[in-house]
Amino acid sequence: MNAAVIPIQLETGCTDTEVLRERGQREVFCGLTGIIWLHRKIQDAFFLVVGSRTCAHLIQSAAGVMIFAEPRFATAIIDERDLAGLADANEELDKVVSRLLQRRPDIKLLFLVGSCPSEVIKLDLSRAAQRLSQQHGAVRVLNYSGSGIETTFTQGEDACLAALVPQLAEATDDTPSLLIVGALADVVEDQFRRLLGAMGITRVDFLPARRAGSMPAVGPHTRMLLAQPFLAETARLLEARGAQRVAAPFPLGVEGSAAWLLAAADAMGVPQALALQAMAPARQRAEAALAVHRRQLAGKRIFFFPDSQLELPLARFLAREMGMQLTEVGTPYLHRQHLAQELAWLPAGTVLSEGQDVERQLDRCRAADPDLIVCGLGLANPLEAEGYTTKWSIELVFSPIQGFEQAADLAGLFSRPLHRRQLLAA
């Protein structure tokens, strides 16, 4: 179906591959980090972390220069007076929220985001959210946990969207509608909407919506298509409300995007021929754009440290469409059901690991001696200094990478560091 795909033992894949499960030091972000892209997505939401100075410092560090734009997030820093007694902490929280909402009358949705300290002292943020919702009628107050003890990086988005699910309206009519779940860059969202529209699918909603007031409805006629691989809890809660998950690989690369859109078309009763025709121009464009990167990437060996749960779909794209060789593909969590198609598509023999003991994984990485290492910013420069070429992984979460038009940008994220190394060595 796609001549550009390099066929690698498609018949077996990694469906039954044993996964190396490790436990030890984890060099990963906590779920609070999700705030940094979620607040850009939901334009009238504010994210208030209830945590320590460490939490505030983390968000500040991870947000980099974005902190300068006075974004819609902040931290209510717990101090020793709050630790003395819980009732006091609740009063303090109410004061902070009142002050905040007074300053930001434009806010319609406030998330109280739990952290490790607030979870450990068992500050009941769900009760606080209920109480504050009543006090501030015009503002809906929800809560979720982005703590490191419970969530890894992108799981913060899962927890946030899961908090939205009970709030979604009940879909009343019985016409099937498509619900695309997972925060996507606006430009990507618009592209998907156009492509689906060209297939005749107009009843498309996205979760999260861009504004708190326009969150989609959900019901038994909702067909749920996951745009991100890290949405276990959100999907579970949507299914509990009757939504039916459409199984698909994730829309990374040409192949993944096509299969994802075809799955949507199939679920919405669109004939395959029509769907293929609707996506043909974008697909051809993307295939042509990938060629230049394939020359750079084909045959190169790549190693993934765990970070976002995007690792498996990314590895699948790089292996099948770019001809890269996979050494180890690490992921913080592996949801076998949601990733079933990805596992089937991965080349057989790929080493998969879940969880992390970073020192041991670094030993394996050095032994594998890959051409390119995908890792976090804490490891990237030290590995570069050891002579390895790295691609820092957080950019893969912040950049628009899904869909046809972004396929070459995605490949470019991996080819650029290799190209740069060549340039500097010359």
Add this chain to the structure above:
Amino acid sequence: MQLTLWTYEGPPHVGAMRVATGMRDLHYVLHAPQGDTYADLLFTMIERKSTRPPVSYTSFQARDLGSDTAQLFKDAVRNAFERFQPQAMLVGASCTAELIQDDPGGLAQALALPIPVVALELPSYQKKENWGASETFYQLVRNLVPKTRVAREERVAGGAAPRCNILGPTALGFRHRDDLKEIRGLLAQIGVEVNVVAPLGASPHDLTRLGEADFNVVLYPETGQLAAGWLQRTLGQPHTRTVPIGVQATRAFIAEVAGLAGIDPQEAAARVDATASHSPWYAGSVDANYLTGKRVFVFGDATHAIAAARVASQELGLQVVGLGTYSREFARDLREAAALYGVEPLICDDYLDVEAAIATAAPELVLGTQMERHIAKRLGLPCAVISAPVHVQDFPARYAPQMGFEGANVIFDTWVQPLMMGLEEHLLGMFKGDFEFHEDAAPSHLTRNNPAPAPAASADPVPFADPVANTAPVASAAAPMPAPGAEPIVVARWAPDAERELGKIPFFVRGKARRNTERYALDQGVATITIETLYDAKAHFSR
């Protein structure tokens, strides 16, 4: 609870990491949940270190909570010892582990490792980063330095050169790398040997030799003073009090070091090569005349803020109109300094309050941290960075000390450049109608998106508002939070032609002109500000 958007300092364990990462052959095991490894990237990205910080984390998760976490911690300590073979270890808890109350010190002791293990008690809910660094260095010194020393008289009588330690530089310190090089050079010229520099570059073994010096040079009181105080009390080593930032402070520092080293101060001054000290002549040259009396607002850690105010006032002839610090530990020193300039000291770690103070002071130059750089950008003011916290561009590849004579040169260039650019921007604004200066030609060291700030359209009622919005920054930030119960101040309306006239005033004094005019209008009970009112006010305030 405190509502926080920005923090000037991280938690105290980040301070401990700054000490550990600055040193060699030392490993820090931090009892911390998954996610706290974010702090690694401060070192690998902002400081661009080529190695990972020597810090291991237990990365405990929710399912581990219970008795399991103590075992996790012990395993982490043992593994780190076996893998890294350090000369000594630090153990401690981050904010969350502090709540679960495993005892890192006791647990590590139970392992009976064959190296010194120093337990850190860093109260995360009271203290902050600089305190953490200071306390960590102090604990290392207290635990590792033998309490006996070679009597100084014997050594110097035997013909040995006077010898000092340099205390205070750490990883992630603002210009610590180059300050150290500059001060090492100065000391060498004076004829003083450097025994140990710590924490930066020192191993635990090096710390055991601290007692072999005659005195200590404290470069950064925020991180080094506590340890220096202990060394003074315990070993009788005196230490320097002068921080050599600025030409005058550098000269005072040379005299102080000479005193401690037993060298004649004049002889020491004569030994120092000051031919590369250009800033006094630059400040004296006629081109610098326009700096006279320029209003400057200074904020940063106490050491850099106090030094910057002195340089601004005494070496550049600027007028200090605001002075503040986020270092509560050094509030007293800052209050004393503020008294010298007759300004209200600002001891505060809430950047919104700093922003309000800057807007009220209406300075023409802001010297501060990266937060003040952003505030200045919003207010359309020139700004230079003098203190941590700083972003990656303030860990430059080039030699860029703040201390010593070269430091004074760097300071002159760094501070004056935005002002020069300010004049340039004003000229461009004046000649905007000129065929060579179309609108897109606006320069901008200040900001690309926000060329010469437009005159105020309306006061922005929401201080959190998007700074990209094209509202008058000065007006919006001047009234951040109406004090509860306070009467709103009724400001006179500007007639359109008066508003236009105000726009012709150079932007760097426009804020002050606006404020003065509005105050005048308020005093005079004028409801609408006309061109007449504008010039009446100008005449009134120039008296």
